[in-house]
């Protein structure tokens with residue numbers, strides 16, 4: 001294992017002013033997103049949509065890495081350039097989602113365990129050959145009546161650590177993603193408590209599996225009240241609560257933290273990241289790895305029409321640029337309309 005190479009890749013992904021596009025929607029998820037805009041999820045539509053994103057002019061200025069789905073890693077642009085090459089040319093590092101989804105955890109109603117460890121070593125070797133240089137594994141923690149259980153948190157942390165060790169062995173930087181879901185009416189305090197327990201368990205298991213933290217990235221949720229909680233926290237509160245929890249749990253050896261958007265609107269995700277980057281004295285880069293919060297406007301603008309390609313690329317570029325500004329704590333609401 002070449003630790004230095006892993007650390008260099010991890011640092012490049014969290015370079016100043018840049019972040020990750022999560023374009024790794026599985027078949028089920030992309031179908032859901034396409035349905036909203038009246039587009040059927042055919043292989044060609046999925047390819048055309050991803051090409052639109054990857055070939056947006058100048059996007060490498062703000063997008064350091066792109067997480068792909070297995071199918072997308074094997075696809076190519078209309079001129080037959082494999083997507084990993086397209087991304088490299090644009091200045092972004094290709095990555096790949098390697099888990100195969102969160103499934104019900106037997107014996108624990110309402111809780112999930114992420115699967116995909118079987119045969120993972122072989123899949124990782126192939127992904128490296130196809131050009132991927134980092135990976136992602138998402139665990140899901142649900143807040144509800146009597147959940148999450150300690151068992152569910154630890155089982156998912158164990159799987160994340162096993163995945164991370166295998167990923168580093170294959171020369172790929174693991175992005176560990178333990179997502180505490182926004183679904184529910186829980187308070188921001190409850191989210192803080194669950195996120196802290198989850199991250200402490202995760203770093204315990206990463207240590208136990210001898211994962212080298214310098215060659216990893218963390219993709220957590222922000223600490224935020226549940227979607228249906230009547231009292232929503234203010235921007236400053238979300239930023240402070242998130243940073244407080246991270247400080248208690250994430251060792252300074254981790255080069256960067258790349259947040260998921262998790263159902264926040266595009267603007268909310270940008271505003272929260274911006275507020276966190278205004279807090280000084282933090283040991284890690286605070287960046288983004290957004291799916292919905294980078295793509296929502298672009299998807300709407302596209303609507304499956306080739307004639308709308310330019311408008312969709314413009315919307316995506318604009319969103320990436322605003323998040324790039326938030327990486328420096330330099331985003332202002334006035335920038336929203338400037339695009």
Ligand code: 13P
Nearest residue numbers: 022260261262290291292
């Ligand atoms: P969202 O930003 O839409 O939550 O997606 C990020 C992601 O990759 C979830 O695994």
